[in-house]
Amino acid sequence: MQKIIATIWIIGFVTVNSQLTSSTSPSTDFNVTDVVHHNVVKKSSPPSSQCTSSSERAIKADLSSDDLIWICKTDEWIPYRIEPSLGNIKSLSADSCKHIREVLATDCTNRPNSGVYWVQDKQVYCDMTTDGGGWTLVWQHSYMETSPLSTNMYYFSDYYKACATYASGWCNIPNKKRFNPTEQMIVAYHKGTIVWAYKGVFNYNIDHDWTGGVLVDFKKIADQCTRNIEILPAPSTHSKNPNLLGLAFDKHSPYNYLQNCDTIWGSLDSPGECRWHDCYLPSVVSAKATQTQQTVAIYVR
Structure with missing residues (x-):
């Protein structure tokens, strides 16, 4: 390299x-x-x-x-x-976080630090650690901490909100294919620590409708759940009400999109609490911890 x-x-x-x-x-x-x-x-x-x-x-x-x-x-x-190095100032804006990793890494073990970089003239959070790094944050949502909910928060929305951190809050970058990705990754955080992370082939529907959140040819990166271990996450809603598709995820029955929940359920106007119900947090937090801090993020590479 x-x-x-x-x-x-x-x-x-x-x-x-x-x-x-x-x-x-x-x-x-x-x-x-x-x-x-x-x-x-x-x-x-x-x-x-x-x-x-x-x-x-x-x-x-x-x-x-x-x-x-x-x-x-x-x-x-x-x-x-x-x-300065690529991505460190606006005039040296990179094409993607993957671009920065490929240019700046001196070898496969010496990579740039995760953090905020200039990518396509915008400041974007880059994960340079998980699964080899080079991931561009394109969407995130912290459940029961971000309100009021709206359709702007869907991951296929045209609404732009800067993705400059994976801390509590929400963000969205439209036209995610602009980064020329071949992969996408869905990650669940608890207070900044990864609970589970799965990746798949980039799904071009992510720029158009809720089906873009379905991982294609998925692989597990990490999974600390104490329930439903190694079951991939997928878009979900609850009680056959599709209003949260594009916002909520489930980790129980990934191909039954109108059943169960592991993030939120209900409606945009009145979201219900179901964080970690189909996962539980690792025993270091609580044996069956639910209804506690949760952020889900989507990255592309």
Whole structure:
């Protein structure tokens, strides 16, 4: 796999081996492993703190610039221009999270971190860990925590709501085929931890109707359920009322779409509680835990 090296352009040669990080997002993380001589035009004032021999090699980020930092060298702050990685800034937006993984991974065990990246000029959450990584988050819903419910929340809806986190809430990216995927994955989280995850061949109906949530040629990635273990999830509703198809999922009878529930049931106006009823949570949480935090997400790759 091709190895990509982040490069700093500086005045003079300096050996720098560190990781520059910011608490904002992965878009400002750079692994500095090589340095190349180049002239740099100062874009802003140097840091206000004094550069002395005691602070030699100190690093200060320039928050006004995507690609400039300052390093203390010989009692002077020297501007360094950083060459950012794919997906780290909007001008280097990637085609998909899979694209980022393929370009930035140095080998099959050294992958970019999961987090928010620029993909097709939008900030999108990328799962770079599960099943080899490269998954683009395209839909999610946190049951009984997101209200009021609406048809905009269907995974086949044309309504756009940014998918920049898998934390509690909901999101949807229309036209999911835009990422040129060959696979899709459905994941259930409890407080950020995967309870179950299954993948299948990309289902093009996901951009058109509820049947797009049916996994084709499915495979298990993870399953911590203590009930109905290794039964794949599928779209569902309850009591033969189809109003939640495209929003609710079941993990009991995956090809009987109008029966049972493992997320919510009822109606958009009055959703009923059935989180984890056909799964139960792992024993580390509770032997038969139900009616507790649950988020289901769809990814494509």
